[in-house]
Amino acid sequence: MSTPKFGFIGLGTMGEPMARRLVQAGYALTVFDLNEAAVDRLQALGATHAADPKTVADNAEIVFASLPTPDIVQKVALGDAGVIHGDKVRVFVDLSTTGPRTAKAVATGLQSKNVVAVDCPVSGGAAGAEKGTLALMVACPNATYEELLPILKCIGKPLFCGEAPGLGQTMKLVNNLVSVTALAVSCEALVMGVKAGLDPQVMLDVFNAGSARNSATADKLPRAVLPRTFDFGFTTALSLKDTRLCLDEAEAMGVPMPVGSSVRQVLNMTRAAFGDNADFTRITCLIEQWAGVEVPTRPHNPN
Incomplete structure (x- = not known):
C-alpha cells in the first residue's frame, strides 16, 4: 500500500516546526499559509506550495491544520475555498485550539463529504513543537487514530481522548x-x-x-x-x-x-x-x- 500524501495549513509559531518535522521524516507535504517566508522555508526542505486550503486538499489525503482562532478553522475547513471542497482529502486533523463546539461543527460539515475530522489540539509550546515532544490530545474514530499514530509520533506523544468530536478540545x-x-x-x-x-x-x-x-x-x-x-x-x-x-x-x-x-x-x-x-x-x-x-x-x- 502506498504512503498517503499529506497537507499542512498554518505555518505559524507552532505549525511551521510541526510541518518541518513531517517533511524531515520523509513525508510528501503540500503546504499553505499567508506568510510567504514560512512557505519558502518549507519549500526549501522539499514541500510543495498550494494557493489555498482547497488546493491542499486536492493534493493530500490527510490534511493537518494549525490555526489561531475558531473562526479561521471553520473558514479553512468549510469555507468557499476550504478543505471540504478538495478532491483527494479523506482526513482533516485539526491541531488548533478551538473549543468543542467548533470541533463538532467542523466534524458535522466534513462528514457530508465523507471526510473524517480529527480533533487533535496540542500542548507543549513552541519548544515542544521544535523538539517533537508535544502532547497530542486526539479524538476521532479508533481506526483513524491507529492509521495516524505513526505520523502523529513524529510531532509528539499522542494521547487518545475518545471517539466523540470535541473531547480532545x-x-x-x-x-x-x-x-x-x-x-x-x-x-x-x-x-x-x-x-x-x-x-x-x-x-x-x-x-x-x-x-x-x-x-x-x-x-x-x-x-x-x-x-x-x-x-x-x-x-x-x-x-x-x-x-x-x-x-x-x-x-x-x-x-x-x-x-x-x-x-x-x-x-x-x-x-x-x-x-x-x-x-x-x-x-x-x-x-x-x-x-x-x-x-x-x-x-x-x-x-
Whole structure:
C-alpha cells in the first residue's frame, strides 16, 4: 500500500516546526499559509506550495491544520475555498485550539463529504513543537487514530481522548486553564517573595524541590521571567482566548469556575497593559507594577 500524501495549513509559531518535522521524516507535504517566508522555508526542505486550503486538499489525503482562532478553522475547513471542497482529502486533523463546539461543527460539515475530522489540539509550546515532544490530545474514530499514530509520533506523544468530536478540545481547554492558573499564582508568589527579600532563584529551587512545583516554576519562570526576556512563546491574547473558551464551555455545562474567572481577569489586565502580542509571562510585570517591586534579573540556567 502506498504512503498517503499529506497537507499542512498554518505555518505559524507552532505549525511551521510541526510541518518541518513531517517533511524531515520523509513525508510528501503540500503546504499553505499567508506568510510567504514560512512557505519558502518549507519549500526549501522539499514541500510543495498550494494557493489555498482547497488546493491542499486536492493534493493530500490527510490534511493537518494549525490555526489561531475558531473562526479561521471553520473558514479553512468549510469555507468557499476550504478543505471540504478538495478532491483527494479523506482526513482533516485539526491541531488548533478551538473549543468543542467548533470541533463538532467542523466534524458535522466534513462528514457530508465523507471526510473524517480529527480533533487533535496540542500542548507543549513552541519548544515542544521544535523538539517533537508535544502532547497530542486526539479524538476521532479508533481506526483513524491507529492509521495516524505513526505520523502523529513524529510531532509528539499522542494521547487518545475518545471517539466523540470535541473531547480532545475539552481536554486541551482544561489543560491550558490549569497551566495559566499555575503561571498566574506563581508570578504572584515570586513577586511577593522578592518584595519580602527572598532571592527568586532560591524561591524556585524550593518550589521545585517541594509541593509547589508546577509547569511555571519548572519551566516558564526560569526560562522567561528570571532572565526578564518574557519570550516563552505564547501570547497573552492566545492565552486569553483559550481561557475564555474554557469558561464558556464550563458555563454551558453548569460548572462554576471562580478561580478560572479570576485568571481571565488577570489576563485581560495584562493584555490591556502590554498588548495582545505580549508573552503571557508578562503577568509578572503586571504584579510587579501593583507591588512596586521588580524581580531582579538572573542569567538563564537551562538546568
